[in-house]
Amino acid sequence: DFLNALREVVPAFGASTDDLERCRLGGMVDCGDRHKHIYQRAMLLVEQVKVSKGSPLVTCLLEGSSGSGKTALAATVGIDSDFPYVKIVSAETMIGLHESTKCSQIIKVFEDAYKSPLSVIILDDIERLLEYVAIGPRFSNLISQTLLVLLKRLPPKGKKLLVIGTTSQLIFLESIGFCDTFSVNYHVPTLNANDVKKVLQQLNVFAKDDVDAAAEALNDMPIKKLYTLIEMAAQGEQGGSAEAVYSGKEKINISHFYDCLQDVVRI
Amino acid sequence: DFLNALREVVPAFGASTDDLERCRLGGMVDCGDRHKHIYQRAMLLVEQVKVSKGSPLVTCLLEGSSGSGKTALAATVGIDSDFPYVKIVSAETMIGLHESTKCSQIIKVFEDAYKSPLSVIILDDIERLLEYVAIGPRFSNLISQTLLVLLKRLPPKGKKLLVIGTTSQLIFLESIGFCDTFSVNYHVPTLNANDVKKVLQQLNVFAKDDVDAAAEALNDMPIKKLYTLIEMAAQGEQGGSAEAVYSGKEKINISHFYDCLQDVVRI
Amino acid sequence: DFLNALREVVPAFGASTDDLERCRLGGMVDCGDRHKHIYQRAMLLVEQVKVSKGSPLVTCLLEGSSGSGKTALAATVGIDSDFPYVKIVSAETMIGLHESTKCSQIIKVFEDAYKSPLSVIILDDIERLLEYVAIGPRFSNLISQTLLVLLKRLPPKGKKLLVIGTTSQLIFLESIGFCDTFSVNYHVPTLNANDVKKVLQQLNVFAKDDVDAAAEALNDMPIKKLYTLIEMAAQGEQGGSAEAVYSGKEKINISHFYDCLQDVVRI
Amino acid sequence: DFLNALREVVPAFGASTDDLERCRLGGMVDCGDRHKHIYQRAMLLVEQVKVSKGSPLVTCLLEGSSGSGKTALAATVGIDSDFPYVKIVSAETMIGLHESTKCSQIIKVFEDAYKSPLSVIILDDIERLLEYVAIGPRFSNLISQTLLVLLKRLPPKGKKLLVIGTTSQLIFLESIGFCDTFSVNYHVPTLNANDVKKVLQQLNVFAKDDVDAAAEALNDMPIKKLYTLIEMAAQGEQGGSAEAVYSGKEKINISHFYDCLQDVVRI
Amino acid sequence: DFLNALREVVPAFGASTDDLERCRLGGMVDCGDRHKHIYQRAMLLVEQVKVSKGSPLVTCLLEGSSGSGKTALAATVGIDSDFPYVKIVSAETMIGLHESTKCSQIIKVFEDAYKSPLSVIILDDIERLLEYVAIGPRFSNLISQTLLVLLKRLPPKGKKLLVIGTTSQLIFLESIGFCDTFSVNYHVPTLNANDVKKVLQQLNVFAKDDVDAAAEALNDMPIKKLYTLIEMAAQGEQGGSAEAVYSGKEKINISHFYDCLQDVVRI
Amino acid sequence: DFLNALREVVPAFGASTDDLERCRLGGMVDCGDRHKHIYQRAMLLVEQVKVSKGSPLVTCLLEGSSGSGKTALAATVGIDSDFPYVKIVSAETMIGLHESTKCSQIIKVFEDAYKSPLSVIILDDIERLLEYVAIGPRFSNLISQTLLVLLKRLPPKGKKLLVIGTTSQLIFLESIGFCDTFSVNYHVPTLNANDVKKVLQQLNVFAKDDVDAAAEALNDMPIKKLYTLIEMAAQGEQGGSAEAVYSGKEKINISHFYDCLQDVVRI
């Protein structure tokens, strides 16, 4: 099933897999049907790239609010593709570099991919790659032009490439023409109460009776915020109870959990 | 007829033809009367350049929405012109270069053309050559001034030149005075239901009874999106059916096709 | 008369005349009274510069819509002035140069002129010299400041200079103070039906009965567009009839002419 | 209790502690329950970082009006964390440097932290680190992109990091996406009349009967302004009485105190 | 009287006087009472600088529409001051230079002046020195800051300086704080019908009966435009009559004069 | 009393005092109670810095309209402080320098001050130090960030510093956060009729009967404009009477004084 598919790791990948694995450090849990659907469709694109003769280049954008699990999903598709070349392009490895240097590194990744018969390139957090900031707005047009061309340029004869982009700034990307440039767009949602319940059951840190109430309170949370909150609540009001909670000996105190929730959503 | 005209390739062209051929990788199919009309008019301009004494420079702009087939059309005219010098100027070969270097390369192409008695230069995706981005908007004024002058400068005595530009950002080009600078402007349309039907019949991937419904659903699509969609649908819901569809053994499942259509137009 | 005056070429000019002659390649035809009036007034300014003691510097701006014949007119005045130094400053010869280099070249032209007792300098397409683009708007303030000073600076004692500028961006030039800086401004008009008729009669490519209808259809055209259109129409619907038309054996088919007119004005 | 906790200094820290101690030169006094609550929650985050396996990176933003005690609070948490690496990143040590040099220094601090098993980094006055100014607004996008990435980048396996940011420009930080990037946000308040009374009682510079009136007059003051005001008032109208006040021999004249209050809040 | 005062030239001035004399090439004529008043007041400032002990620096701005005679007036005051150092700072001698070079040259002029016991510096056409252009607006802040400081900086002990600025862009100068920085501001007016009549009588190019009508038609003209117009009209409709007019043998044909007037004011 | 306090000069200061004395060249006269109050409060700050243990850094902003006497007042406080290091930072000594050089020089002044046990730094005309111009507005963010940090940075242990800033652009400084950064703000007013009368009596250039009328006419003048005006009026209508007025032999003619007043306030 979906969950198993997600968990299945391909260790024979070498260095590059490490990067991908770091994007889902805690492992993947089942986040509900809508996440599963996107995973499946993305895997169909993987197959399309593999078998198609007419489309040597397929591009797909995962957009959704911050922390909704886009990067983890893209990394999972990359790992599960079994393609010989899978690479994530992330601002983390280009910190503090000049925009033209970033450009060269991005171009290099594409040119390396052009040498492999089958490749996946993940453009993670495109707004960060573009050095986007809402005031202005400002961003690097040099990098943006480079990506716009790379997203349309066909690989050389016989080579095939799937590009997966992620972003939490859909409106910005639309306004600079990126959405049109990707063949397909998928929206990665926050978790609804149902999804949250599924996740909480897998994590098993609440008393059985508290799960429904907690799930309701966490409705419409991105998965990242959910994890942060649970870690905070697990410390207990006086600190010191985290070990017990994670080892299953104690459960999270639901009223302290509500307190933490207020701290996090207050502003 | 038109289709045959389009298909007729001039292999004796050398390296440059490769570039042109890459712009219409899957070959050309008949896209309906409106596309045909533009092709014919453009071929008249080719003749005008050849025979005229008064107009050594003719310039023509093909504009239309993204993926409507402008580049493929321009490449076909370039190939069919039989002119000794046919060159496409594209952002793809100038990726990551500084604007002044791009300028030099563009000027070089024009100066090479001035040495040939008859030339076609295709300025592909002018907004991309200009590094245009809608926010701001920003673009390279250096390149834009260079093109504005090149589009008015007469070739030396005895030399003749046809310049074909393509763009999907008509309003932008108008606002910076490019449309007036081109002698003629043609609008390359998206496909209407009739055009789509013609194309689908040639592709032969739907059951006979589904063609009309599919054509109706695809009304007002650019040809590129149409191709993407068909490739996606051809995989089948579970993957694996593409080969059978392309080889004609199976047809695309019309309801899965509708699903894919929703994915593509959802946003 | 005016036409003869225009046609009279001064071959003893040397290199510089070549540049001027290239601005009116097809020769000059009579474009009606309003064009003639501007020519005469400009020639009076030539005389004023020659004889006056009080005005060693006279500056005159020709403005009008794109293709209305401003450059051809200015070149004709330059040629007919019989002045020992006549020079056209055009963006064509400074393509791709940095703005400060352009400045130096422009200053050089003025300083050369200061060495000649009588000079004409044509600043052709001032908006292009200024690298003007409507979005922003952007333009080179370096070049604009340079021209503003040069247009006011008196030549050294005993030297006299007439500067003729041309532009199709009157409003822009007004807003940056250029119009005030020129002593006189003349508007070069598009052709009205009467003017067009005169031109068509001289070109002799329509059947006698069609001339009036064609002239009416071409009312308010700049002369450049008129020429483009006639060249297109002369090819005939199937191509191949241009030679016959130019040699006078055939006339342009009026209904094909209307078709071409639609292509050109459609957008 | 809280006050004692705050006062407890960890002298074995070396050079870096000096920097932290300079942020609370006059020592810490009890500023009321709301300040105490933030201190306690921040200390829970310290513990979370220490024991958690799932969250090697925790980020917390302290925002509040200018002079409300954010930096002193952050420094106290840093000192009380007992972590082997505690570092404050402040604009004071990077005065006049180019933005790229500042970037390198900030990156260096994070990379040093990645070498320690447990670290606290204080990003003090983030708007000043970003060279923010309200007109424009202007700020360094280079530094802002660097921080945005550093605030999301996980430390290497086995290393843990708590980042505490301070700012008095919440709206600006929100508009460039910093608030979302921090896991938790706390508002450091100005002092209400109750808080002020507590502080004044500890300082003991007013006559007993004047404390309530003074506290009321100082309602909604940031602690910094409170200190400034008391120092001014302590000089006395003619100067010279400060020593007596601080040594407890005299009290501040309440009417002169009101005069000084007017000077400070006049504009 | 005023006219004589204006005409009196001080030939013993050396190189610098040449520059000043070039600003009033045709000599000065009497332009009416308002011009005379400004001249007299400016000469009082000259005296104030000379005798005062308290004001070693006096600054005065002459503003008025383009061509109203500001530069000629300032030059006349400079010449008539009889001061040992009189210098005009003009964009003409700094054409095409970088703004920092212009700055140095301007600073140099002031430092030279600081060495002379009595100096006049004319800052001619301040908006041009500032490279001002209305679109944006753009201008050199480097030069503007330099001038703002120079206009307030006192000369060294025992040295005295009068600075006269001219501008036709009063509103711009006001908006960047220049008007406040000058101690006094004078408005140099265009000529009213009375002033014009005085000037025409001195020039003696119209028939006696035509002078009143011509003066009425020229009401509210700047003197520069008046001169231009008379030079044009003096050529006569067919050219060739200028010599006769200037030598007094013929008069300007009043109806041709009206024609020329239309040409000049048409736009 | 106040006046005497102001007049008392501390000659033992060395080079730096010269700079300060130049800021009040004509000596100080009594400008009324409001000026006196500010002087006294500023002297209390001087004392506060000297005796306080808790506030090693005190910052004070003098704002008021142009020419109201801010710089003279700040210089007087600096001189009267008797501190071993007193320095004025002024745009006059940094004319034409690049903003980064200005930064270094400003930082240098603070670092020199950090070596002295007691220091006064005057930041004169902060808007000019920041290269402020209202259009845009533009200013140097590099210098502004540097000052913002310097105004908060504590001097090293045992060193004490008073910073006095002056500005006539309060709203600008407020909008970039400078006003909040200064501990105290004082408004230096223009002179009211009463203040003017006091000044005029000290200057003794009007006939006794004219003083009241003159004072009324000069109501709400900054002291600088008052001085300018009196110097102008002292020349007399025909010039030449200044010596007599200053030596007390003549008085200023009140009606000529009104004329001059009109010249100065006309615009």
Ligand SMILES: Nc1ncnc2c1ncn2[C@@H]1O[C@H](COP(=O)(O)OP(=O)(O)OP(=O)(O)O)[C@@H](O)[C@H]1O
């Ligand atoms: N299905 C999942 N199961 C378990 N953990 C998950 C899952 N999806 C995401 N996570 C975890 O949630 C956190 C956020 O996920 P991720 O970084 O993929 O979100 P994102 O949408 O890329 O966020 P951002 O917009 O900030 O880039 C990560 O720590 C990730 O490991």
Ligand SMILES: Nc1ncnc2c1ncn2[C@@H]1O[C@H](COP(=O)(O)OP(=O)(O)OP(=O)(O)O)[C@@H](O)[C@H]1O
């Ligand atoms: N007549 C045709 N027959 C078959 N395929 C076509 C035809 N026209 C275009 N295509 C294909 O459709 C795709 C899009 O065409 P093309 O690149 O020419 O569109 P475009 O208008 O230039 O798009 P863009 O605006 O993105 O540059 C290409 O893969 C091209 O090969």
Ligand SMILES: Nc1ncnc2c1ncn2[C@@H]1O[C@H](COP(=O)(O)OP(=O)(O)OP(=O)(O)O)[C@@H](O)[C@H]1O
């Ligand atoms: N009187 C004329 N007789 C014949 N041809 C003319 C005449 N005037 C202009 N032309 C031709 O018309 C074309 C346009 O003229 P020209 O370049 O002078 O126009 P323009 O107003 O300068 O245009 P633009 O605004 O594009 O610079 C040229 O090919 C020129 O040779």
Ligand SMILES: Nc1ncnc2c1ncn2[C@@H]1O[C@H](COP(=O)(O)OP(=O)(O)OP(=O)(O)O)[C@@H](O)[C@H]1O
């Ligand atoms: N609890 C406290 N007890 C005593 N003094 C304090 C306390 N908190 C802050 N202060 C003092 O008040 C002053 C202002 O505090 P601090 O610098 O921390 O404020 P801030 O909010 O960081 O101000 P800013 O916004 O200007 O950076 C400092 O001198 C600090 O030492």
Ligand SMILES: Nc1ncnc2c1ncn2[C@@H]1O[C@H](COP(=O)(O)OP(=O)(O)OP(=O)(O)O)[C@@H](O)[C@H]1O
């Ligand atoms: N009183 C005068 N008598 C005769 N000629 C004059 C007089 N004043 C000005 N002129 C002439 O008129 C012309 C314009 O004068 P001037 O250059 O001083 O005007 P301006 O106001 O400085 O113009 P601009 O605004 O263009 O700088 C010059 O040729 C000058 O010689």
Ligand SMILES: Nc1ncnc2c1ncn2[C@@H]1O[C@H](COP(=O)(O)OP(=O)(O)OP(=O)(O)O)[C@@H](O)[C@H]1O
């Ligand atoms: N109290 C005073 N007695 C006598 N002269 C004074 C007095 N105050 C100021 N002045 C003089 O008035 C003039 C303006 O004063 P000052 O330069 O201090 O004003 P300011 O407010 O700093 O002006 P700005 O805004 O232009 O910097 C100077 O010449 C100064 O010497």
Ligand SMILES: [Mg+2]
């Ligand atoms: Mg992500």
Ligand SMILES: [Mg+2]
């Ligand atoms: Mg294309």
Ligand SMILES: [Mg+2]
């Ligand atoms: Mg032209």
Ligand SMILES: [Mg+2]
């Ligand atoms: Mg702080």
Ligand SMILES: [Mg+2]
């Ligand atoms: Mg002038």
Ligand SMILES: [Mg+2]
């Ligand atoms: Mg001052």
